[in-house]
Amino acid sequence: MSDTFQNNHREAENLARDLRRKGIRDERVLAAIGKVPRHLFIDEGLREYAYLDKPLPIEKGQTISQPYTVAYQSELLKLKPGEKVLEIGTGSGYQAAILCEMGADVYSIERYKELYLTAKKRLNKLGYSPNLFFGDGYEGLPEHAPFDKILVTAAPDEIPEKLLRQLRVGGWMVLPLGGRMGQKMTVIKRVSEEKFSESEHGDFIFVPMQKGTEE
Ligand code: SAH
Numbered sequence: 001m002s003d004t005f006q007n008n009h010r011e012a013e014n015l016a017r018d019l020r021r022k023g024i025r026d027e028r029v030l031a032a033i034g035k036v037p038r039h040l041f042i043d044e045g046l047r048e049y050a051y052l053d054k055p056l057p058i059e060k061g062q063t064i065s066q067p068y069t070v071a072y073q074s075e076l077l078k079l080k081p082g083e084k085v086l087e088i089g090t091g092s093g094y095q096a097a098i099l100c101e102m103g104a105d106v107y108s109i110e111r112y113k114e115l116y117l118t119a120k121k122r123l124n125k126l127g128y129s130p131n132l133f134f135g136d137g138y139e140g141l142p143e144h145a146p147f148d149k150i151l152v153t154a155a156p157d158e159i160p161e162k163l164l165r166q167l168r169v170g171g172w173m174v175l176p177l178g179g180r181m182g183q184k185m186t187v188i189k190r191v192s193e194e195k196f197s198e199s200e201h202g203d204f205i206f207v208p209m210q211k212g213t214e215e
Contacts, residue, residue, distance in 0.1 A: 008037050011051040018053055019071045026075040032101035033071055038064075040122065041092040060112045060214075062207055064092040065153060069204060071098075076174045076187055076201060077149045079104050086144075086166065088137035088209065089153035093119030096130045099151075106130035107144055109137045111213045136212055140166045147171060154209035155183045169193060176206045 016034035024030060039050035041064055046056050055066040065073075074095075077085065081103035087096055090110035096119070099106045108130055110116040116134040123130060133141060137152070138160050145166035152160070152175035159177065167173060167190040176183035185201040 008039060009035075011039075012037060015051045015053065015067055019068055022053070022068055024068070024071045024075055026071075026078075028079070028102050029071050029074045029098070032074070032098045033067060035101055036094065036097045037126070038067070038094060040126065041094040041097075058092050058115070059118065060115055062091050062112070062115065064094050065206075069206075070095050072185065072201075073151055073153070073174050074098055074102065076185070077151060077172075079149065083148040084144075084146075086141060086147040086150045086163075087153060088140075088151070088160075088163070090119045090132060091115060091153065093123045093128075095151070095153055096132075097123060097126065097128050100128040100130055107133070107141055107147070109133045109135050109141065111136055111210065113213070113215045134213065137209065138162065138211055142166060149173070150175075152176065152209065153206065155180065155206040156209040159188070160209075164188065164190065164196060176204050180208055 013034040016030045020030055039047055042056050053067050055063045058064050079102050084105045085099055087108040090108040096106055096108045113134050120132050140163045146168035147166055148171045150163055150173040155176045169190050172187050172189040174187055177186040178184050182205050185204050187199050189197045191197050
């Protein structure tokens, strides 16, 4: 094992420790954060910030979410190994890698072709193989539904109704709700075929979830 690998590994473990101090409790989330090399999901010029608990810019004016947010959303999923999860907003692919580390069967959609292609190359190189799609997350993936859990990593203007229909009964969606200025982390559970229940879990700020696709 090279020194660089060990140093990176130590940095990831320190980040996990930091998140534990901030209140993240799910051991499988913390173990995944401690393993995934976040510096490989960002521009080399930002290397020194890779393991700080901060969001960072990626291509196309988007962001790689703050590690605390990634961990918090992952914790709210209460994943069991093998569960089928749909992520909206692949972005850098970091969140998808965390879900793969946690043993989920991961599906993820990204609306920017360039981000989709970069994330695909990166994740495959690292040995992760989530099912990645270039498309509009508002549509979800009806042909692969139902999902046990859905994780939305951009802020929609309103509840994406089509996604609710792609949840299995008993499953839930974790998403930031409240428009562009700031959102409440929200969990919407599909209680029965037609019944949903909602709970709120604190304030966050995400990039907007936009309709359609772009190059
Ligand atoms: N999960 C990402 C966070 C990226 S930020 C990560 O770990 O890096 C949110 C991402 O959602 C951006 O890449 C943005 O392009 C994407 N996005 C926004 N609206 C979308 C939509 N309708 N469908 C799919 N992706 C969308």
